[in-house]
Amino acid sequence: MKVxxxxxxxxxxxxxxxxFGRCPYFMIVEIEAGKIVKSEAIPNPGTTQxxxxxxxxxxxxxxxxxxxxxxxxxxxxxxxxxxxxxxEIYTAISGTVQENVDAFMKGNLSRANPQNTLSKK
Amino acid sequence: MRIAVTGGKGGxxxxxxxxxxAVELAKNHKVLLADLDVDCPDDHLILSIERRKEKDVMLxxxxxxxxxxxxxxxxxxxxxxxxxxxxxxxxxxxxxxxCTACTACMIACPVGAIGRKSIRAGKIYLGSGYGLDFIxxxxxxxxxESSPIVNATKEVIAHKEDNYDFIIVDTxxxxxxxxxxxxxxxxxxxxxxxxxxxxxxDLNLILELLHELKIPAEGVLNKEGxxxxxxxxxxxxxxxxxxxxxxPYKRExxxxxxxxxxxxxxxxxxxAKKVQGxxx
Numbered sequence: 001m002k003v004x005x006x007x008x009x010x011x012x013x014x015x016x017x018x019x020f021g022r023c024p025y026f027m028i029v030e031i032e033a034g035k036i037v038k039s040e041a042i043p044n045p046g047t048t049q050x051x052x053x054x055x056x057x058x059x060x061x062x063x064x065x066x067x068x069x070x071x072x073x074x075x076x077x078x079x080x081x082x083x084x085x086x087x088e089i090y091t092a093i094s095g096t097v098q099e100n101v102d103a104f105m106k107g108n109l110s111r112a113n114p115q116n117t118l119s120k121k
Numbered sequence: 122m123r124i125a126v127t128g129g130k131g132g133x134x135x136x137x138x139x140x141x142x143a144v145e146l147a148k149n150h151k152v153l154l155a156d157l158d159v160d161c162p163d164d165h166l167i168l169s170i171e172r173r174k175e176k177d178v179m180l181x182x183x184x185x186x187x188x189x190x191x192x193x194x195x196x197x198x199x200x201x202x203x204x205x206x207x208x209x210x211x212x213x214x215x216x217x218x219x220c221t222a223c224t225a226c227m228i229a230c231p232v233g234a235i236g237r238k239s240i241r242a243g244k245i246y247l248g249s250g251y252g253l254d255f256i257x258x259x260x261x262x263x264x265x266e267s268s269p270i271v272n273a274t275k276e277v278i279a280h281k282e283d284n285y286d287f288i289i290v291d292t293x294x295x296x297x298x299x300x301x302x303x304x305x306x307x308x309x310x311x312x313x314x315x316x317x318x319x320x321x322x323d324l325n326l327i328l329e330l331l332h333e334l335k336i337p338a339e340g341v342l343n344k345e346g347x348x349x350x351x352x353x354x355x356x357x358x359x360x361x362x363x364x365x366x367x368x369p370y371k372r373e374x375x376x377x378x379x380x381x382x383x384x385x386x387x388x389x390x391x392x393a394k395k396v397q398g399x400x401x
Binding site for chain 1: 197206208211214218
């Protein structure tokens with residue numbers, strides 16, 4: 001399975017980004033049989049969009065084949081987009097990308113529905 | 122002659138100037154007052170004009186014909202608003218909240234799998250009063266884009282243009298697409314400024330926009346007497362824009378305005394006289 005995590009920098013040790021639509025990178029982590037087999041940093045196309053950044057970001061994740069997202073917050077447009085592509089979302093903990101993936105693999109992250117991860121208005 | 126009354130900052134007095142100028146000019150000329158502040162058109166309230174609906178503004182948004190879709194993803198590729206989400210096996214999802222009805226997806230689809238759904242995006246109203254004719258465009262609340270309503274209203278104006286000596290266009294505040302659409306086609310713009318720091322900051326933006334659009338500007342300094350007029354004067358000077366009218370800050374003006382009665386101040390009469398001179 002492929003898990004996406006918004007990231008400040010292009011490596012697993014980077015701090016997780018608290019935003020979604022315009023986070024600098026997504027770390028795409030491939031997990032098989034409880035082990036990380038591959039990890040890749042993808043620049044987020046949402047950062048260059050004048051509008052609809054969340055949609056562009058969601059589209060990119062879909063293109064990458066990610067079916068799971070670990071996120072702190074997503075904006076309202078992104079929430080709609082992620083819901084429509086059936087993305088499974090888990091609530092991130094503060095820390096690094098690596099720490100979040102570890103917590104996810106241990107089953108310590110809670111499932112969120114897109115609306116619950118809306119940015120605070 | 123089509124004249125845009127604009128200004129950048131909200132509350133500088135665009136609608137006050139547009140309505141008062143239109144009424145004054147209408148005493149001796151055929152005037153059409155066009156309220157193109159389609160997000161919140163107020164001119165009919167300022168002049169207590171009863172509007173009647175002329176037509177709806179319909180936009181065409183995409184509606185997928187599933188059976189025809191070959192899941193090629195072309196629609197998502199051409200969409201500039203990121204309003205089409207495409208998944209390889211599932212095909213496109215149209216996020217109508219983001220759609221600006223440009224119809225690019227419908228044109229790009231190689232198999233004609235995207236149909237058109239008509240939605241009402243706004244209304245156009247007509248009216249008359251104080252010797253002038255009136256038209257206003259109004260955006261349907263919740264619709265994403267104002268420009269299509271501005272442009273639809275302009276199309277109606279184009280059909281009547283030759284009937285009038287002056288068309289006074291009241292634009293929205295700001296420098297966004299709907300202001301650009303409203304100002305385009307005008308032979309001169311009257312940026313209305315107020316003598317305050319925020320007013321001057323925004324005045325700079327609107328003057329830059331008018332310069333970009335190559336529309337000559339003649340400045341109006343409103344609410345003179347409060348704040349610091351030099352702030353606005355300096356900005357006009359930097360942009361080589363003359364101030365053609367100074368309107369004083371008067372309690373009576375605010376009172377009449379709030380009661381829906383047109384302003385007949387000396388400064389407005391003087392402005393109207395200047396405008397009449399431009400037509401020749």
